[in-house]
Amino acid sequence: MADRRTLIESSHPMLNPDRRQVLNGLAVGALAAGGLLMPGQTLASVSVPAVRKLSLNNLHTGEVCRVVFQENGAFDPDALAEINHILRDHRTGEVAEIDPNLLSLLSDLRRQLGSKRPLAVISGYRSPKSNAMLAAQSGGVAKRSYHMRGMAIDCRMPDVSLKHLHKAALKARRGGVGLYTRSGFVHIDIGPVRTW
Numbered sequence: 001m002a003d004r005r006t007l008i009e010s011s012h013p014m015l016n017p018d019r020r021q022v023l024n025g026l027a028v029g030a031l032a033a034g035g036l037l038m039p040g041q042t043l044a045s046v047s048v049p050a051v052r053k054l055s056l057n058n059l060h061t062g063e064v065c066r067v068v069f070q071e072n073g074a075f076d077p078d079a080l081a082e083i084n085h086i087l088r089d090h091r092t093g094e095v096a097e098i099d100p101n102l103l104s105l106l107s108d109l110r111r112q113l114g115s116k117r118p119l120a121v122i123s124g125y126r127s128p129k130s131n132a133m134l135a136a137q138s139g140g141v142a143k144r145s146y147h148m149r150g151m152a153i154d155c156r157m158p159d160v161s162l163k164h165l166h167k168a169a170l171k172a173r174r175g176g177v178g179l180y181t182r183s184g185f186v187h188i189d190i191g192p193v194r195t196w
Helices: 001-009 017-033 077-086 098-115 127-137 162-172
Strands: 051-058 064-071 118-121 152-156 176-180 187-188
Touching: 051 077, 051 098, 064 077, 077 098, 098 118, 098 162, 098 187, 118 187, 162 176, 162 187
Parallel strands: 051 118
Antiparallel strands: 051 064, 118 152, 152 187, 176 187
16 A cells, blocks of 8 residues: 555545645644543554455445455545445435545444444435425525535444444544434534534
């Protein structure tokens, strides 16, 4: 994967060096703001996994993928493309780029909770057409949903209770978290920190 680092960094629009440095700084700031850095703790002591991976099961299409999408800080464009395909809008078939920050959060949550089974995906990317249709049917669908930006997922972990997933996502403080007990999923996004 070392040979692909230059290709990944130059070809991925969200990972050019200036933006990556800014994002790393913001992530460290978010860690500190979220109370995850202890007073006097240095950045070098913050544990960032060398490998991030995901197992996803799209419940609408039956497709499953298991990929390592980040290694030693570099994203694998082939793995990202596979994830984008799995998380496409199942109603229209539209594929969009899923924000790597969402993928990192999901990977971190799976590792933290010890989940071994594929993440059950109810909704990943949602096209504006699909979102408008769903919003017309239910007052619970945001008209400017983060799903339309590739920044949200509705999911559950088959081997972890919804309560534990919800609690861990809230504790991470890396975006919005909604618990839908009756429908059996947790909404996780990387927008502003909020809960419902």
